[in-house]
Amino acid sequence: VPELPEVETIRACLEPKLVGRRIESVWVRQGSRLLRDTVGPAQLRRRLTGRGIEGLGRRGKYLILVLDTGEYFVVHLGMTGMFYTAAPDAPSPRHTHLRLKLADADLLLVDPRTFGRVFVLGEGELQAHPVFRRLGPEPLDRAFTVAYLADRLRGRRTPIKALLLGQQLAAGIGNIYADESCHAARILPRRAAGSLEAREIAALRRAVRGVLRRSIACQGTTIRDYQWDEGRSGGFAAKLKVYGRQGRPCRRCGGLIERNVLAGRSTFFCPGCQF
Numbered sequence: 225v226p227e228l229p230e231v232e233t234i235r236a237c238l239e240p241k242l243v244g245r246r247i248e249s250v251w252v253r254q255g256s257r258l259l260r261d262t263v264g265p266a267q268l269r270r271r272l273t274g275r276g277i278e279g280l281g282r283r284g285k286y287l288i289l290v291l292d293t294g295e296y297f298v299v300h301l302g303m304t305g306m307f308y309t310a311a312p313d314a315p316s317p318r319h320t321h322l323r324l325k326l327a328d329a330d331l332l333l334v335d336p337r338t339f340g341r342v343f344v345l346g347e348g349e350l351q352a353h354p355v356f357r358r359l360g361p362e363p364l365d366r367a368f369t370v371a372y373l374a375d376r377l378r379g380r381r382t383p384i385k386a387l388l389l390g391q392q393l394a395a396g397i398g399n400i401y402a403d404e405s406c407h408a409a410r411i412l413p414r415r416a417a418g419s420l421e422a423r424e425i426a427a428l429r430r431a432v433r434g435v436l437r438r439s440i441a442c443q444g445t446t447i448r449d450y451q452w453d454e455g456r457s458g459g460f461a462a463k464l465k466v467y468g469r470q471g472r473p474c475r476r477c478g479g480l481i482e483r484n485v486l487a488g489r490s491t492f493f494c495p496g497c498q499f
């Protein structure tokens with residue numbers, strides 16, 4: 225599942241291929257579930273065809289193509305969504321849902337399990353859209369301060385991991401990076417958020433930012449069937465400290481990593497050095 229570092233990696237990889245190009249034509253798979261939030265393939269085609277791509281941004285786990293009309297084409301890759309570029313005459317691989325013809329190559333969105341979604345927003349509609357209105361600050365932005373975190377955690381009985389996954393505290397953190405951040409901060413994922421002391425809140429902020437930055441530097445994590453852009457893999461999987469490592473020794477204290485289920489998700493932690 226692509227989380228912030230994976231989506232940021234895809235953004236950086238696609239940016240030079242897309243920005244400055246024009247969308248000459250748009251093919252959409254008949255009945256594609258990727259369009260379940262939008263009004264239909266005809267309107268999607270109408271709003272994209274002929275548009276120039278002026279920028280490629282990211283907010284949380286969403287990729288945002290900025291069009292020369294001021295509109296935004298928003299893509300969430302879901303569980304298994306991937307972008308491919310292909311020569312204009314190359315056939316579309318299986319599970320292709322969207323194919324944008326650009327001047328020199330085509331951009332394909334391939335999604336075997338179709339948990340992804342795409343939609344177009346008008347100029348000025350981005351901040352007000354329900355998806356983006358709910359999103360917390362980017363954890364790598366300046367707004368993600370210790371004071372902000374302390375304010376948002378105060379009095380909360382929700383497990384800290386559930387808050388990290390919720391997207392309202394911070395945008396873009398999913399299961400892998402929530403567990404890795406809690407381990408780096410030496411905090412048990414099940415701890416009530418409001419029970420964190422000031423030094424633990426500061427450690428958590430530092431951990432979240434450090435883990436995300438290190439993963440971006442490795443071009444993200446590849447777990448099982450998720451790969452970014454044309455089947456390339458990120459290198460952070462080799463650096464995971466707890467995620468997917470149950471029964472193996474902690475790289476910090478030698479204790480055995482445990483797994484349980486928290487907030488409906490597999491959760492990995494070290495009982496030896498997380499408190």
Ligand SMILES: [Zn+2]
Nearest residue numbers: 474477494497
């Ligand atoms: Zn440990």
